[in-house]
Amino acid sequence: MRVGVWLVGARGSVATTVVVGAAAIRSGLMPPVGCVTETPDFAGAELPPLDALVFGGHDIADVPLVKRAEKLARDGVVPPLLPAAVTGELDEAEGEIREGLGGGSDAGTLRERADRLIGDLVSFRDRRELDRVVVINVASTEPPFERRPEHAGLEALERAMAEPGEVLPASSVYAYAALRAGCPYIDFTPSTGARLPALDELARRMGVPYGGSDAKTGETLVKTALAPMFAARALAVRSWSGTNLLGGGDGATLADPAAGESKKVSKDRALSEILDRRVEGQTHIDYVPHMGEWKTAWDHVMFEGFLGVRMTLQFTWQGCDSALAAPLVLDLARLTARAHQAGRFGPLPELGFFFKDPIGSSEHRLTAQYELLRAWAVELGAGA
Amino acid sequence: MRVGVWLVGARGSVATTVVVGAAAIRSGLMPPVGCVTETPDFAGAELPPLDALVFGGHDIADVPLVKRAEKLARDGVVPPLLPAAVTGELDEAEGEIREGLGGGSDAGTLRERADRLIGDLVSFRDRRELDRVVVINVASTEPPFERRPEHAGLEALERAMAEPGEVLPASSVYAYAALRAGCPYIDFTPSTGARLPALDELARRMGVPYGGSDAKTGETLVKTALAPMFAARALAVRSWSGTNLLGGGDGATLADPAAGESKKVSKDRALSEILDRRVEGQTHIDYVPHMGEWKTAWDHVMFEGFLGVRMTLQFTWQGCDSALAAPLVLDLARLTARAHQAGRFGPLPELGFFFKDPIGSSEHRLTAQYELLRAWAVELGAGA
């Protein structure tokens, strides 16, 4: 099986790290650390090998992928000499990047724009002789987009898309185009993407799976590993406060309060679901440009134990966001391609392990999510 | 079912908090926060109610339980006014405390001393009309005790116990006495206790269960909640360093390097089992008298992600040890009594959730341990 990985936001940090990393692993320069699907638990799942992945995507920036990779090397995200060692693969991916939405040439109705995107996807699949293409949204987070009546059903939506006006945010137009083209769609960001009844309808009608949203790579990852500990020990969490310091392109986007808000909401949900109660405390996302590609999260948890004694747990997470995100993009591409091959369509709740706001699931506990994923891998292997 | 809870180390912080807390919960003064067996997952396990527990124990100190409770109140372990509110229960437990081993009146062979302990247990069970007595060792941690050939089988052991000399450490004499008297034995400490082939033989012969060891209440609790996260995400932990600052009676004991050593060993095992590799880093246990009943642990984890990027997670845990330990003593008493009633004997690996060094199990991952415990609770309920 040859699998296309179509990255919306193909010139971003995450996307570039994906392309560089896949090349480095394929050529044996680096081990696949961070790739969940390379561990023994997934050996039998009949996933497409990393070798089988072919990269392309949409973006609205025009800095060449090689330049982006060199910048990531300067920032310590990828080893200094790696970009030079994989220029072949970078050039190959560069050749498959097309202009995205919002890049200046956005004339026409949404339907017309979607048709252009569909054209890009179909051409990629055909030219590169791919069995399937998984579209993964790793573009900048959008501000929250208000729900509209037209989102409720496919017919109404397509009618509105054929009129002038912006009935959908870009992420949802990308999702629409992917599904219409028969491509599975994964939202790595908290943007709206496929999470609309009309698009769910489309996915089912086209027989393609989709999943998301908002990859869990830092504070929330640790949170959902730790919160079950308090629950299992019957300790009463009273407050959970967090501060996230982040730089990078993503930091700048989230500095826009509206976009930040959509991130915070998906962060907070997990906690109250796991602890089965509302706890005090806020979550801050601060843009600190000097942090560059690095993120620091400090969390403070106050809990009560036996006889009301108050205790605290604090943690500091210092991570490189793109390094945490990139291997998950590879995992998601492989798993989703396999699910598609196996005939799955509609939401993929088994992917909840990867997301802060898992589509189709209210399970947020990390270990429980991992067990669901692992069990699914067994199923996928059995069904091969 | 009326259950006796016989605490070896009955005048210690943990034991005193157990007695005060059980009384406070029974009388509705405090909610059962921290009691795992009071959560819905255990509602059907047919456990003896907290009301059914009757306390007694051995100790070699002679500070009255009421005084100890008042000191705990001054140190913030129990609410200021609580000791006065439960003097009745404290006096009742006081009346059931007998002199332990090493308290000065240790004449005779180990066998003779064990017989005295057995007498105390049997008398307690008879006088108080108890269905069973669970012995729980919450005495000061002993220095590691070297293995001897006599530990290999019960016959050889009993022969040696009948001679002069110290073939067993105190914790194992207590375990011997408990098992001989038909009482389940739980080791809350890292001391040798029942972990000898000869005592396992005795337990099986007498048809009584036992379990342990070394309750997991702080750094290791967090460690075993967090380490599976790295494993599940295929992140390569390179070092895990920890420093524990503790005061209290327990701190003083562990300041003795030999005793501290036995604690460190049980702490380190968990990590390498979960991560399936040896990682760099040391664990320190520092005695800081001014910490009083409080413990602070700082852990620093360095891990590598995608393309070798180095990241860190740090946590600081600030806990009140006795407040964390006491509800687990109640949980262990109830679960073990029920297991005994249900006909279980020999080691109880299902209790691994509570321990740093689980007898009969090499599962250290907190969530997996919890799932085993929960499943067992269902079984215990079904078998009722």
Next chain:
Amino acid sequence: MRVGVWLVGARGSVATTVVVGAAAIRSGLMPPVGCVTETPDFAGAELPPLDALVFGGHDIADVPLVKRAEKLARDGVVPPLLPAAVTGELDEAEGEIREGLGGGSDAGTLRERADRLIGDLVSFRDRRELDRVVVINVASTEPPFERRPEHAGLEALERAMAEPGEVLPASSVYAYAALRAGCPYIDFTPSTGARLPALDELARRMGVPYGGSDAKTGETLVKTALAPMFAARALAVRSWSGTNLLGGGDGATLADPAAGESKKVSKDRALSEILDRRVEGQTHIDYVPHMGEWKTAWDHVMFEGFLGVRMTLQFTWQGCDSALAAPLVLDLARLTARAHQAGRFGPLPELGFFFKDPIGSSEHRLTAQYELLRAWAVELGAGA
């Protein structure tokens, strides 16, 4: 010299801790830990002894001081048995509390209201035969109050105060009344207080000193101790981010974004003055009711060293605010009384050591501030 200490906000946490603590130290129950003026550096400054202080104040709450003290004991701010041991002193202070501004009986013009306050101060000074009364504002922080043309000169201000309308916030009416009554005024809070040209004019005319503002007891204290280290070592601080979690009455007030804002401003100034540049990073103040009387601050500093290498310093401060504040109130009362006695009037920049936003000084470095204070103590002693 007999000195009255008139606390605006006399029933608050800080004020109550002041009264309880002064009594405990006087009676030898507790050592004067935290009292700067009790250290050898101040032995020769001819300060009024702690014994010479007599307490009274304004408040608009009516919970009795004894009740407030008992609550503080339950919250761990004062030792459990202390309130009972000093009921005499608490009752004495209780007898000297008068209704403050905003308590419901605020009829009349500001001038009339100020006259009532002046009456309270004069009566206190006369009845208790005090040489002088120092007024210290430890009331809830006010929202920022906009500057008005009338604030520029005393005459215009008094004219406006004689008309209906609120030309001043309460803290400034208290400051006005104090100065008019010939009492030195200290603002322990970030409220406007005496920081208006018209009130400065009044202070000079009346020959009384004043000082403030916003006591430095936590995050900013540590910040101003640490920031000079970076400056002295020529390390380039790039970002300084902070999150403050606080409960208590004060937390609730600061949860009001407007009041919080006035606190943040005084917090931020220090850093840019010490580092001589603007650094990235925000400061958050979160209200977390379960923190009670405790405050936790986490600060993250990123700096560059030789050849651009990035490094970080993080700190976590866990303090009990009232315990940190109360001894400083005693210090300020003693120093200000002595300054008044020595003939000082107008702003007292030498008190900068105690404040986040020191009146009359732009020196924020803690050690430099301490040296100024110490030198002043020598002067005060010499001038005696």
Next chain:
Amino acid sequence: MRVGVWLVGARGSVATTVVVGAAAIRSGLMPPVGCVTETPDFAGAELPPLDALVFGGHDIADVPLVKRAEKLARDGVVPPLLPAAVTGELDEAEGEIREGLGGGSDAGTLRERADRLIGDLVSFRDRRELDRVVVINVASTEPPFERRPEHAGLEALERAMAEPGEVLPASSVYAYAALRAGCPYIDFTPSTGARLPALDELARRMGVPYGGSDAKTGETLVKTALAPMFAARALAVRSWSGTNLLGGGDGATLADPAAGESKKVSKDRALSEILDRRVEGQTHIDYVPHMGEWKTAWDHVMFEGFLGVRMTLQFTWQGCDSALAAPLVLDLARLTARAHQAGRFGPLPELGFFFKDPIGSSEHRLTAQYELLRAWAVELGAGA
């Protein structure tokens, strides 16, 4: 003034960073961040400019400086492309490195070996036409060396050095050689170096200054910035615990408990001198090879405030040791050369700001040390 900087341990991390960094700053590639003597406070001190420094040294390793610099670049201590940009300067320094003591060719008495070292220094000074050469010990830390009677006076020492046997550790032979050759000597490490009465005698006789020891670049730097805060506020520090995680060549050396011990002692002294009391708590130095050139220190301070309330301050310092050390080597070279030129001899207590264990001074408070240094700079300027 042309100044030679002779680095004992010339192929180590610190030394290599010094040579790379001096070249980078000289050529304008990097700003002099971290160089104290480049700040305005030192502009008038008539220090030799960075341009005037010429590098050489002793080492017993043979990895070329260029290779060492490339490794430092890979480890993130110096920017990736910098070593290539300064190969000229690296080669120049490479040409001035001579074999040190303990490198295999150590035949003869200590006096004979010292003569060889003296020859190297004199040759360097003559060939390169230097006004003076400052010798700075940045070699691996030695294990503590026991005091001997011969250390008490120069005559006895020289007599013993002329006999077979090792009456001095290597660092002291280097110090002896430096002083004998008329070169000032600075000990950047905790090794014995010049701290012997006999060597003090020699320094005075030769009219050369010396200083040290053990550069203050991490945990102790922060400690001596923070501890005065507690003292100034009359807060009673009860415990101060620290854990240092370090990799690198230095970490490996300090893993040897004997060498680590000499480091710990110099670390602990500061605290008790500043706080004027012994506090509880230990300091750990752990070797964690994966930390590479990075060091993390976690410190936990428990203190009591008013009425005995217990509070804590914790900090985590994450630094790159060589980046912190290298600019100080440049500062020390310039200041010491200037002191020599100005006729100073014997110990230089004014350099205490740079050291954990300042020779000739018991002042450990960072700010006070800085003020002494700054005042000295003024003096040095005035005396020019």
